[in-house]
Amino acid sequence: MQTDTSAGEDCWIGIDLGTQSVRALAVTTTGRVLGSGRHPLDSVRDGARHEQDPRQWWSAVAAACSQATADLRGTIRGVAVDATSGTILLAGRNGHPFTPGLMYDDTRAAAETERVNDLGRDLWKRLGYQKMQSSWGLPKALWLLENTPLKTPARVLHQSDFINQMLTGGTVASDISNSLKTGCDLLTGTWPQDLMTSLGIQEESLPELTLSGTVLGHVSPSAADATGIPAGTEVIAGMTDGCAAQLGSGALTAGAWNSVIGTTLVLKGSTPDLLHDPSGVVYSHRSPDGGWLPGGASGTGAGYITRELPGRDLDALSDETPRHTPSDTVVYPLASSKGERFPFVAPDASAFRLGLPSNDAELYAALVQGIAFVERLAFDHLHSLGAPTDGPLVLTGGASRSRHWSQLRADILGRPVTLVDNSEPALGMAILAASAGGSVADTATAMVNVREVIDPQPGATRKYMEPYLRLVSELRARCWLGNTLAAHATDNAQKAAAG
Template sequence: MLEEREAWLGIDLGTQSVRALLVTADGTVLGRGSAPLTGRRDGERHEQDPEDWWAGVCTASRQALRNIRAVRIGGLAVCGTSGTVLLTDPAGHPLTPALMYDDGRASEEGAQARGVGLRVQDTWALPKAMWLLEDHREAPPTPRAHHPHLHLVRPSPFRLAHQPDVIVTHLTGEPPPTDSSHALKTGYDLEHEAWPYPRLAELDLPDGLLPDVVRPGTRLGEVCAQAAEATGIPLATPVIAGMTDGCAAQIASAALRPGSWNSVLGTTLVLKGAATTPVQDPTGVVYNHRAPDGSWLPGGASDVGAGVLTATFPTAAPTVMDRRAASYEPSGAVAYPLTSPGERFPFRAPTATALLLGEPKNDADLWAALLQGVAFTERLCLDYLHHLGAPLHGPLTFTGGAAQSPYWNQLRTDILARPARVPAQTDPALGMAALAAHGTGAGPLTEVAERMVRIHTVLEPHPTRTARFAEPYARLIDELTTRGWLPPPVAAHAHARLTQDTTES
């Protein structure tokens, strides 16, 4: 008779796919699954159908759990894209499309929110929720009990939901409280762990719109019979409150001790670190999540990322293009490869657009320019964090889909001029498996993650290659400053760091 093992299920709702990973306490992957997602992009608009997420979860979970024997699933947690939001009815059924993390329609609403003292960006969940409310203002009212603590101005037929809330509703059979990680971009005050009701009331938000909030790692309920049948996840499996995909990837890198950083390179670029106190940024470009233990996870999200490769070369073989790009170091062109209009980090510039300085010689040279441009942005993000006084003395870890490219990993290491680590598993779903283990009593999250995460590769920068990229990086800094996107003090700090040890905090 086989001895039963315990494992935890992590589910990641990405931009292009749903991924599920079943992991034991020592990081052994017992099963994995995925399902593609599609969205609708049109200029500044980016939407997905929330019901597609559930269909993807059903497919990915069944794949991850097929042929699993003598395994007890201790719990599961779900992460989603940060800032993705929709409206549901009071029972949690979607009433609108989901406005994705980079949807740019809510610039007026973002200005209104900042006008009442809330530090939000235009693509954050709160402005987009306001936009959705305005777009659906003629919807018929639905009876709803008054919430005595909201102090807002009118009853709502809607409930605001973040991406994982939709999935947890399906899993448990009822709409859950949201986790504080996703609530951050809806205006939730993580320092006081409360909605800032007086300021939100100035925005005319209706009573009953906002969900209750719990810390990540909190038990939300159990998998109900209908969800068990649809997903293959055992009945009564504990469902644990998750975090955003950036935080999930950070857990999957075990970058949870102060001074550690994780660079998540997928469709876009997210940097997440760990600190004992919040990193203060008066512009709101860098914001701070909060870990389950109350410590701080500063970071930011750029709209530069690997998505530009898919958009520019939809049929290319990345490994082939990487080999060809190695002949163009540096490229004949300098790129700032935004995946969509507007930038959020390392500077806030709603009008920013992708740029290409110079003329690439061929497709391989253009591919090289895009790879290098993402790495230049990554370095500028770290330079900006250093400018703010963020602790940078710990290890840097690469995760996200792009971390599967050995060439790009070394290129990034050389341009950043600092060592980097690559775990064996770079999927945010691993972070959710670790969080599920923590939430079901396996121990402190930092220790759980360090037991689960296996470092596969340690990279060292080559000084001669680092020097080769100094001039194009400086050229990009100057162009971003000339266009009015990058503040001159930040540009000066980045220039100064070209001759300094970038591993110093």
């Protein structure tokens, strides 16, 4: 990414704690990047376990921020941090970590998940997501509290809480975005104390709660020395990495959506009302502007392409896509070995292919078409829940770098798609920091730079509806896709084919 170190403008620091690295950006109110930095992270994996050392998080944040601020001539006005959703640790009152960080995909807390869902079922239904998963924060917090020998009282911290404490040098509140998976009642912005007590979690073990975008404190002198961010700079309550990416895309007005295709497919949007999903595949964060940010994550995506076409020149194959679409080969491109979670829940689902392409170019075309079909099915599911889906659609992730693939998605979805210059989660956090006390959506409009809007080609959508409905029919025949969504998708496809 190009950076500009010549300007003396005000800027805001966004920090993104990913799985493999920490990324820091210094960004102006016009979206210009004045400085950037990155530092790697290491993980320990063993079956259901996935851990990282919280002290390494801080050293990586300090290194990335030092790079971003080293030649910076702008004036830093604020900093905000995003982190992986559901990552939990225990720490002492002084912030010293007692345990490793149990990462977002650590699933060892299976027994605790059953207790959480049994005792909290009414609240989870009221919040629209029906039940918790073993990778969520609350089951893992229970596991840690019950399996960690402690001589002094411990506090449950999210990954971002730990970094914010290191930045400020004191105890901080936890934002309700990162606290969603730890059981925060998003309707009231509070912990459900009766439920927590019944689970054996004491009130003093939980952080205070606050809205994303509020000021938590100020950068301490010691943190300033470590990061290069001036002492006294405001530290703003952040969000999860998925929400940060959505902020970076600018998809924040009611009915707007951000579709991310990388290894897997993630869809996040903005709605004025909380969605209730009987199937439990969609859950919603609170928007800093009010309203809701619903979304879901599929197991399908470009990871299936790299598995099926290892070592191939995918850019060259992408250039040939228009010659081979619509493809007669119908593919369900599940990147994981087993199990789907969005737009339907099917633990036994696995990838399949109907038809036999004659060469790699035809196979590639069928694969990207299949991913776009799942994307369309996801929108059909959201539409069936009553979500507004007719606003702008911003495409981000690795797939958005291919214009041919982006055109294919516009054609299959039957709607314009928007491409932006930069949608990193770190940009989203810079936007949130810059918007403190104002509108995040308005701030994002100024800071997110649109590269191109691609319209569907005339008459193209109806050409894809026959193979799309073959995929829907096959998913239904395998008992993975329910009758209600299958019927809704069929009705919408028939209207698109006729129109």
